Each structure stands twice: as C-alpha cells, then as structure tokens.
Amino acid sequence: MLVPAKDMLVKAREGKYAVGHFNINNLEWCKAFLETAEELNAPIILGVSMGAGKYMGGFHTVVGMVKGMMTDLKTTVPVALHLDHGTYDGCLQCIEAGFSSVMFDGSHYSIEENLEKTRELVKICHEKGISLEAEVGSIGGEEDGVIGMGECADPNECKAIADLGIDFLAAGIGNIHGKYPANWPGLSFETLAAVKEKVGEMPLVLHGGTGIPADQIKKAISLGIAKINVNTECQLAFAGATRKYIEAGKDLEGKGYDPRKFLAPGAAAIKDTVKEKMELFGCIGKANA
C-alpha cells in the first residue's frame, strides 16, 4: 500500500537517518527501486517529475504501474509515490490520480505567491491524507550550459512556509541538481543550521543528492535532513552499464537485442547505486522503525 511520506520522515529525523527519494522513469526503474527497498527492508520514496509523468503516459499510468507492481512483488516496506517539483496544477492532478505525496515547487514565485499557493495545497492535501513538500530558495542546476552554484534559502521565509503546516521542506543550501562543478564550494551548513533553528522539528529535504561527498551527507543528516533526492547518479549508472553492454557487442549475440536482456545491466546498476545510497543514508532495516 502506498503511504504518505510524513511518518517515515518524522521517524528518520528522530532516528538520525534519511529516507532515499529516487526518481522513476519507467517500469525497469520502478522495479529496481521496489526490489532493492524490499531486499534491504528500507522505506522508500519514488519520485516522479512532471516530465517523467508525461513520459510514462500520465499520472494515472504511474499510479497503476506502481500499485500493481507492489501487489505483484508483494512489497511490504513503506512506499510513498511522490510528485517531484510539481506545479500547482500538477499537484492537483497527482492528488486526483492517487499519489500519496506531492511537492509543490513555488520557489520561482515571489515569496508571497509561494506562500499563498502552498497554503491552499496544505488544505487540499491534508483533507485527503496526502503529504506535502514545499520549497524555498531555488535549487538550480545546469541552464544553457552554465551550472549555477545553488541558492541559499532565507531562514525567515522557511519559517513562514513551515508555519503553514506543510509536512517537509526543501530549503536551498547551495545544493544543485545534476553534476556538481569542480569549483562548487560545498553545502552551506550555516544556512542549514539557521533554517533548522527557525523551523524546529520539521523534516528537511536535500535535493541534488548526486555527487555530494559522504561526509557532507552525514553532516546534513545530523543537522535535520531526513529525505535525500537522487536522480542523476542512477541515470549515469544506467547509461554506463547499457553502454558497456553495447560496446561489448552483447546486443548482437543470440537474442541480446531483447529489451528484457538489453535493459538488465542498467537495472542491475541502479540497484547497486540505490543500495550504496541507502547504506550512506542509514535507512537500511528501518522499514518497520
């Protein structure tokens, strides 16, 4: 059964570990993540971006696939199906389609407008028992070949949005999506500590989990990060393993072109990546925590 992400994140914050959010793109990714979470007895958040939802055919397709697969695989660990960086309308569509959790990313609006829209979504989500993530301080990434350094959120704005009753908060602390540039100064722990000071017990979310050194991940968890989003690292692992398969000429041997064979090395590679991340985040064995 799909569950909202709130409970698992409150437990993570109390237990000083983080739950992994891994973005799905298709059936292979979904299966690899669900199998790994079950093998490791870990809670998991399946993230779906607006673009990935569209790619898979729409949010109803995603809900049908995830729920059906959990029944067939006999998944017992807590799983949240979560919209990643949703628009206001995207959140409404996912709520209607059966997601158990949504993120409203209003970070590109003025803080007033972000607050207003987030306030409306708090009401709608909580009436339906769905958890809500909000964002303050844009988490950048590559734009037109230029990689931004990542904004730092204003702790007072974080408090204003946390006070609306959201369930968890993504605050920019110098993190960015995609690969980090060589001259990236690292996470701003001063910002994280200042945000934590203002928002108290609210679980915090670290986006851009790809490529953040292990010591910084551990320190971020000790300062209140309870959810860590990883996407690019799985994409790189999947692409790398698929490339190796093709370069070794395996697609030309026997029925190596069968998608069930062709996509298997990529799926195995993302399972390894997820396992590595779950070890680092400390969420292994926490399914029934």
Ligand code: 13P
């Ligand atoms: P990465 O692609 O950098 O791992 O970030 C993922 C993310 O934050 C999704 O919201």
